Amino acid sequence: MTVKAETFGRAVMARLARAGMWTSMGLLALMAGLIITQVVARNFFDKGLPWADELARFSSVSLVFLTIPLLALRRDMVSVTMLPDMVGPNLRRWMHLIGELALLAFAIALLFGFSAYLPRAGKFSTPAMGMPNWIFYGPALIGTLVLTAAALLRIFETLTNTPPLDAEDTLK
Amino acid sequence: MSLMLLAVFLGLLILGAPVAAALGLSSALMIAVNGLPVSVLAQRSVNALDSSPLLAVPLFILAASLLNAMGVTTHLFDLVRMLLGRIRGAVAQVSILVSLVFSGISGAALADIGALGAVQIAQMKAQGYREDFAAGLTIAAATIGPIFPPSIPIIIYASVANVSAVKLLLAGVVPALLLTALLMVQVGMMARKYNFPRDTIKPTPKAVATKFVVSFPALLAPVILIGGLMSGYFGPTEVAGVTVAYALLIGLFVYRSLTLTKILTCLRETVEATANILLIVSAAALFAWVLTLDQVPMKASAILLGISDNPLVLLLLVNLLLLAVGMILESIAAILIIAPIIAPALALAGVDPLQLGVVFVLNLMIGLLTPPVGMSLYMVSIITKMPVAVVIRGVLPFFVPLLLALVVVSAVPAISTWLPNYLIK
Numbered sequence: 054m055t056v057k058a059e060t061f062g063r064a065v066m067a068r069l070a071r072a073g074m075w076t077s078m079g080l081l082a083l084m085a086g087l088i089i090t091q092v093v094a095r096n097f098f099d100k101g102l103p104w105a106d107e108l109a110r111f112s113s114v115s116l117v118f119l120t121i122p123l124l125a126l127r128r129d130m131v132s133v134t135m136l137p138d139m140v141g142p143n144l145r146r147w148m149h150l151i152g153e154l155a156l157l158a159f160a161i162a163l164l165f166g167f168s169a170y171l172p173r174a175g176k177f178s179t180p181a182m183g184m185p186n187w188i189f190y191g192p193a194l195i196g197t198l199v200l201t202a203a204a205l206l207r208i209f210e211t212l213t214n215t216p217p218l219d220a221e222d223t224l225k
Numbered sequence: 226m227s228l229m230l231l232a233v234f235l236g237l238l239i240l241g242a243p244v245a246a247a248l249g250l251s252s253a254l255m256i257a258v259n260g261l262p263v264s265v266l267a268q269r270s271v272n273a274l275d276s277s278p279l280l281a282v283p284l285f286i287l288a289a290s291l292l293n294a295m296g297v298t299t300h301l302f303d304l305v306r307m308l309l310g311r312i313r314g315a316v317a318q319v320s321i322l323v324s325l326v327f328s329g330i331s332g333a334a335l336a337d338i339g340a341l342g343a344v345q346i347a348q349m350k351a352q353g354y355r356e357d358f359a360a361g362l363t364i365a366a367a368t369i370g371p372i373f374p375p376s377i378p379i380i381i382y383a384s385v386a387n388v389s390a391v392k393l394l395l396a397g398v399v400p401a402l403l404l405t406a407l408l409m410v411q412v413g414m415m416a417r418k419y420n421f422p423r424d425t426i427k428p429t430p431k432a433v434a435t436k437f438v439v440s441f442p443a444l445l446a447p448v449i450l451i452g453g454l455m456s457g458y459f460g461p462t463e464v465a466g467v468t469v470a471y472a473l474l475i476g477l478f479v480y481r482s483l484t485l486t487k488i489l490t491c492l493r494e495t496v497e498a499t500a501n502i503l504l505i506v507s508a509a510a511l512f513a514w515v516l517t518l519d520q521v522p523m524k525a526s527a528i529l530l531g532i533s534d535n536p537l538v539l540l541l542l543v544n545l546l547l548l549a550v551g552m553i554l555e556s557i558a559a560i561l562i563i564a565p566i567i568a569p570a571l572a573l574a575g576v577d578p579l580q581l582g583v584v585f586v587l588n589l590m591i592g593l594l595t596p597p598v599g600m601s602l603y604m605v606s607i608i609t610k611m612p613v614a615v616v617i618r619g620v621l622p623f624f625v626p627l628l629l630a631l632v633v634v635s636a637v638p639a640i641s642t643w644l645p646n647y648l649i650k
Contacts, residue, residue: 077500078492081283088284088466092459106277113283113499114274117507120500130243131501131555134603135596137241152242159246159508162253166266174268193271 062206067218069199070123076192077116084112103181111179111189118196122203125156128217150211157204163197227519230255234512235553244555248562249508255515266511273510274503277462278384283499284465285375288446289331290491291472295482297443301326302344304440307433310424314416316352317359318409319424320345321366325405328370329447330468334593337370338363338604346609352422358415360611361619364601365408365627368590373401374451375468378586380461381506382560385513386568388578390461391454392645396579398451399644400587400634407626415622442475455648502557509561516566526570536576540635543567543581544588551592555600559589580641584634591627594620 087102087109094100124130128149137148167190175187207217230251237247253266292298305319305326312318323345324337331337342363349359371378374394383390415421428436450468453459459467476483516522529539546567550559564585571581593601596617606613634640 074493074496077496078489081287081492081496081499084280085284085287085466085469088280088462089470092463092466096458109280110275110277113280113503114271116283116496117274117500117503120496121504124497124500125243129497129501130245131505132241132243133238133553133555134241136239148241151237151240152246155237155242155250156246159249159253162250162257162263163266163270165263166253166268166270169262170264170267173264190267190271193267 062209063215063218066122066126066199066203066206070126070203070218073119073196073199074123077120080112080116080119084109084116087112107179107181107184111184114189115192115196118193118200121196122199125200125203125207126218128207130156146211146214150208153204153207153211157201157208160197160201160204164194164201167194167197226255226259227516227521229258230512230515230519238554244558245504245508248505248512248558252508252511252515256511261518265514269511269514270507273507276384278380278390278460279503279506281375281380281390281461281465282377282502283495284462284469285331285377285380286498287491287495288465288468288472289327290494291469291476291483291488292330292443292446294487294491295472295476295480297440297446297480298323298327298341298344300436300440300443302341302348304433304436306348306424306426307428307436310426310428313423314412314421315424316348317354317362317412317416317421320349320362321369321405321408321412324366324369325373325401326444326447328373328401329375329451331370331375334367334370334590334601335604337367338601338608342367342605342608346605352425354421355619356609356611357615357619359619360605360609360616361621361623362408362412364594364605364616364620365623367601368587368593368627369401369404369408371586371590372397372404372583374398374454375461375465376586377502378556378560378589379582381557382564382582382585385561386564386578386582388582389645389649391457392649393579393582394454394461395645395648396583396641397586399640400583400630403633403640404587404626404630407630408623411623411626442479446471446475457649505555505557506561509558512562513565516562522566522569525566526573529567529570530574534574536571536574537636539571539574540576540581540584543571544584544631544635547585547588548591548595551589552595552599554592556589556592559592560585577638577642579645580634580638583641584631587631587634591624591631594624594627 087105091102091105094102137145171190178185179189233251233254234247256263256265302323305322309315309319323341327337327341345363346359350356374397376394376397379393379397380390383393446468449471450464453464453467533539550563568581572578593599602613602616606616
């Protein structure tokens with residue numbers, strides 16, 4: 054039963070993380086295209102494109118939050134592993150658990166932050182495109198929700214001694 | 226409040242929690258304990274990333290990734306080998322020069338090691354160099370990258386210290402050249418002492434010319450990039466975008482080695498690296514906000530100016546502090562936490578912000594070579610399967626040129642300030 058739940062959770066999370074990564078790759082391509090368009094518009098047509106700058110910034114913010122769940126599932130987030138690498142496997146597992154718990158607590162704190170901030174900020178729009186703040190902050194909120202689920206799964210997997218996803222799992 | 230914040234952060238960091246989670250969670254705890262508005266958590270962490278200058282970070286990573294994927298690094302390495310092959314310790318000197326050329330494309334030490342490390346170390350080992358020397362030199366040469374434009378740490382420093390990113394990027398040019406020269410002198414001295422071999426390559430003028438023609442489009446990338454910055458025609462983000470476009474053009478139509486699969490791989494690698502760096506930026510913005518609320522920058526200014534108001538003495542103190550910080554803190558997090566604290570005090574004492582920016586980044590890049598958080602040491606250890614202790618032994622001799630460069634850059638402001646002030650009035 055445990056194995057099934059773990060496998061199901063892992064499959065669902067791997068799909069969500071993959072979707073986030075592909076979306077982020079699209080956003081990165083869009084961002085690069087927008088910056089080049091801005092350069093061309095400014096230098097050849099003497100025209101500023103504030104909407105392009107805003108859309109590029111939206112892409113940048115979104116790609117960070119949409120990719121983080123994948124890195125969390127792979128335990129690929131930047132960390133200082135000197136001490137965990139030096140200790141035995143049992144103690145290392147506890148240290149990993151503390152790391153996963155810290156990540157979960159951070160993600161939950163961010164969700165609390167969004168719940169306090171968005172009801173007020175969501176009434177406004179961005180200056181250049183008039184994009185509602187709910188949309189601007191949407192990918193960050195979705196990414197944080199998925200990160201919360203990913204951290205929960207990692208805690209469960211650490212307790213059951215299941216290794217993190219590897220790069221291949223998230224590329225299929 | 227700040228002491229508790231630092232204790233929680235360092236505790237989590239040492240236990241191996243992700244740096245971003247350690248920064249973000251310790252800040253969130255302080256916000257909750259002190260009854261501050263929790264909406265700040267979402268607002269600060271997202272707004273820290275909603276920044277035009279930071280768009281340069283993913284674009285520079287993407288440009289370097291594309292150029293590397295099309296095999297440019299091999300061409301560059303071969304060309305410089307052909308030009309320098311007959312001097313003693315040639316392959317080691319080539320490694321330093323190729324790092325300088327590649328640093329004009331890439332903006333991060335770890336990216337340079339990732340792109341060049343395997344080739345450099347394999348070439349040196351094949352010609353009889355000791356493996357610890359090869360690893361040490363590769364790591365030391367990679368510190369040139371974040372000083373020479375484009376530089377991700379410099380862009381991030383500029384964004385938090387309110388310094389012109391273009392001027393600060395240009396401020397890194399002369400110190401990077403100085404560092405290159407000092408490393409080459411060190412290798413030259415070691416080559417004589419240990420009788421390093423000359424290169425086995427014996428190219429004909431025709432072969433050199435052919436290799437130059439093949440390498441020329443790649444060599445133009447740093448020229449476009451630095452020329453664009455120097456001309457004042459482009460900002461860092463725009464020049465990064467232009468470099469991406471240029472890399473795509475030469476990869477698709479000149480070298481014809483960029484396939485859709487390779488482009489997708491570059492996009493994926495860039496997205497992963499960017500998310501890792503920028504989530505730390507986001508969480509560190511929260512951390513810095515809590516420190517500011519506790520008036521830590523003002524208190525630190527008072528303490529520093531109480532010790533001395535001599536810019537040189539203050540820079541010496543900052544160097545000692547940053548060398549220690551660089552040993553225990555990841556470099557981007559260190560910039561975001563420490564720069565807002567000490568930059569105002571040093572500006573008050575008359576230290577040029579451009580000089581301070583270069584000193585700051587150079588210090589933290591030396592920190593990449595020092596345990597326990599010496600990311601470069603671990604990266605080379607992973608690439609080469611060498612034990613970290615062997616890598617550390619190899620890097621020790623190179624602390625001499627690195628620290629000498631730091632002393633010179635700290636003592637002579639003009640090394641950092643002359644070029645940007647000459648080009649941009």
